[in-house]
Amino acid sequence: MAGRSRRPLRVAIIGWGAISRRVVALLSGAQDIAIIAIGVRSLPRAQDVPAGAALITDPGELAGLELDLVVEAAGREAVALWGEVALRAAPAFAIASASALTDTALLERLLATAEASRSQLILPPGALAGIDALAAASALPLDEVLHSIVKPPGAWRGTPAEEMVALDELRGPVTFFSGSAREAASRFPQNANVAVISALAGIGLDRTRIELVADPDAAANCHRLSVDGAFGRLRLMIENRPLADNPKSSDMAALSLVRAIRNRIAPLAR
Template sequence: MTIRSHRPLRVALIGWGAISRRVAALLSNSPSAGDIAIVAIGVRSTARAQDIPTGAVLITDPAQLAGLKPDLVVEAAGREAVAIWGEAALRSAPAFAIASASALTDASLLERLLQTAEACGSQLILPPGALAGIDAIAAASVLPLDEVVHSIVKPPAAWRGTLAEDMIALDGLSAPAVFFTGSAREAAVRFPQNANVAVISALAGIGLDRTRVELVADPGVAANCHRLSVSGAFGRLDIAIENRPLAGNPKSSEMAALSLVRTIRNRIAPLSR
């Protein structure tokens, strides 16, 4: 039997909500569990942070990251957390992965993060989240792209508590209804939880202002659905994915947590995929 000689990957999770808890549970039950150590949970307040992983410490100040020497910092705490923790994470760790992509609609924040990453020799990672085909869109963007359309289709319940309630009668729908059409930047700003992933497809392709987003409430679906249509010099791509909602947070998808697990595992896997 081969014994691994290197130390476990030291991971700091920012946020202890539904996504972070799911990520931690999946990692602890995986064959690579012994190769990954969650060393810290970053939160605003320790009062509500219960049942954190064994060996992890609760931190509330981004400056505390430096003393922990993490190999990877992973954010899943909402867009405000990216601005609060981002620069410290990039100074303290080789990589900072973010789930709350909508934070990057703030051009000045994105520029600061990229400048910090360049100055420190670290990397800002944007996992594909609930989407499929992001690698293909990024590859296709090497040549000119003509159009990227991202349709986000969710059951009415997933749009409750958002601006959609002021735009459409969610309880009275009997057929799919498009209630928003606009740029990826506008969609992510106005619907940061539900349209967060529009930033991912936009940054992979033709940018936040040229990517067109359609938001749909559909009483006939039970899953969170994403449909991407891309055309350009490479040819044409059409892809759809239906994601099971994340337990405890119907505005997000199970795939959002799975994508972060993949990102973490790929930091140590002999085969990155």
Template sequence: MSGSDLRVVLVGWGAIGQRVAALLAERRPPRVVLAGVAVRDAGVVRPGWPAGAARVAGPDGLAALAPGLVVECAGRAAVMDWGRAALAAGADFAPASTSAFTDGALLADLAARATAAGRQVLIAPGALGGIDALAAAARLGLAEVRHEIVKPPAAWAGTAAEKLCDLAALTAPLTFFDGTAAEAARDFPQNANVAMITALAGIGPARTRIALVADPGAAGNAHRLRATGDFGTMTIALENRPLATNPKSSELTALALVRLIENRAAAVVL
């Protein structure tokens, strides 16, 4: 491989990490090398492990792989340590677990480290489209942003939604949470990472409104975003297919990370 190749390290080998690795293996983007994957137990044999990828047991082993980009998809607890390690190793850092940034001090810390290292913290749009338009509109000023997340009851199983309603008994859509993006991302980290993406692109976690809906008639994971401001009004609606191995995550989340990776190595970026 040439010195111009982008060496990528994935943090996490769950549903999203495995899907990202599989898509990269299938697409074979030029100048992208999956150099390693960080896992808790590097000695465990894992089916489908990407050929040539080293096993990394902890942040201390990251620098030896000389990464250019570290992509986190292991959960919010991994963001701080792996983000700091990535930036210290001279790599850009792309966190998928954006709910970690309900702690504003963490984002500020990583931003300061990125500035000092001459690197970037890159935030993919996750399961949501139109983030580029929302971020552009925010530069002129936004008055209101509301984001509704609709998923089948099964996708909310194992979350705080179970304490707020009887998911199994629902016969019609139920909005079981309506609050700020900060509250949504804090209380529903596995299902509402995208809430923080919307907030960071627009008017911030305290002003962005999030509604979480369990709908027994939903076939997939839906997002409905409405924003108003000096630019005008935008309404964005998506119906995402969930990952086959994890109904709490959307296929588009993995695809957004793949796009981010490919763009870092591409000659033309869209």
């Protein structure tokens, strides 16, 4: 008996910046994944899009594309602009710009739309490791979650860090911010986007503590998680290679989206 064939996973990607380009490059040649559309703000600025992918600028254009998944990697504003439409147009909407979810009203609207549409809002772990363990541990009471983000001074340029510390004069690591995940992600949406991921996996945006560190000796973007609770203790560190075209982010952020896409169709989801 002939084996059953399955149509390729039909994916729309919102954004065509460094992360989206990296995701598409990593998926190049996959016969079971089809990039159906790329959502952008400006058509003239979108270059070298995948062959066969439609360029769209209006969220309403997602309807009728018979999508299986919409993936956002366009910045926090795009989550509000595209999110509810994406959840109605596809069974799942995966977001990279987790800092958008510091807006409680937006998060509630997205969850309500997902429930009404029988869709799912997916928050990949991004540049982090151990989020599965943190989420599992949160089934029992957690006492403390501390997430430290350590990056080279250059990665903090163009952010409020420039007003808080002399980045060009550092001789050692400096913690220039300590506060809640909500505040960190709101003030540093590109660099501390992942603060929302650790927060929503554990004890929430207001109880999760975030430290932001500029270290002239750091050769990578580093995340350290320290978790204590009824489950026990978790101590974890990951050092990520910066994304070649965007040092504020990590290659792992793109790899995490690739995993989320592949897991929608993989015989073994991992």
